[in-house]
């Protein structure tokens with residue numbers, strides 16, 4: 001690529017809301033055939049809201065929410081913010097958690113009022129030597145509606161479920177359609193549960209998903225696709241996405257996302273929506289055509 005045409009392209013990109021790190025990113029993007037998109041914060045708003053609390057028999061709804069929210073005050077995860085905000089709206093009086101620990105991709109553990117409390121997904125339950133038990137069916141029904149379900153464990157027993165919904169960004173459906181029309185193979189990757197992932201993907205016309213993915217797995221999934229000959233772009237927003245963005249042929253960060261994601265990426269979508277990828281692809285094509 002000549003410096004002049006690249007400068008023109010980066011200028012046009014910036015106008016169109018796509019920050020292009022360097023000429024190599026633009027050149028590589030022209031060859032990309034596979035697009036991995038993170039769900040939370042990339043396809044969705046990334047601002048989940050508490051929908052419901054389902055106490056198990058013998059447990060009180062407000063108490064389950066209070067214990068969950070008290071613990072989540074220590075976490076910066078968007079799911080944690082949803083639970084804390086939801087509890088605050090309900091006027092719940094939260095306590096200070098002790099011995100707080102975040103388990104990446106799984107949930108949180110600690111003590112509230114001296115009682116051991118844990119909150120997270122099935123994988124966290126498994127780590128605690130528990131299974132979902134009775135609430136499994138209820139959890140599945142919420143997931144089929146596209147919600148994220150977390151189990152609240154109090155003193156070694158599942159005390160209830162908390163469900164949270166994260167709306168799809170308004171711009172996502174049209175952008176995905178345009179990306180499909182451009183011929184990309186699109187795969188949604190998420191740390192969320194398979195059922196939730198499938199429900200969200202179905203609404204968006206995405207037929208390939210990788211769910212229950214731990215942060216380190218995202219980079220491995222990309223590596224495997226690359227080993228199979230694919231040229232892969234990865235779009236993500238989170239701290240957790242940084243290794244995958246770095247592994248991809250082109251990392252695409254949401255401008256609304258974490259700084260380390262932006263640092264690891266070749267492109268940044270200033271407005272934080274996938275429309276920018278459609279524009280970047282057109283720009284990459286036009287630029288490379290001019291150069292050749």
Ligand code: ADP
Nearest residue numbers: 040075077080105106107119120121190191192
């Ligand atoms: P994503 O790829 O959707 O951003 P993460 O890897 O951050 O997902 O989290 C995966 C799953 O782990 C979540 O869907 C949730 O079930 C659980 N989890 C992670 N952090 C928390 C938390 N602070 N509180 C409750 N659950 C959590």
Ligand code: MG
Nearest residue numbers: 038040041238
């Ligand atoms: Mg995310």
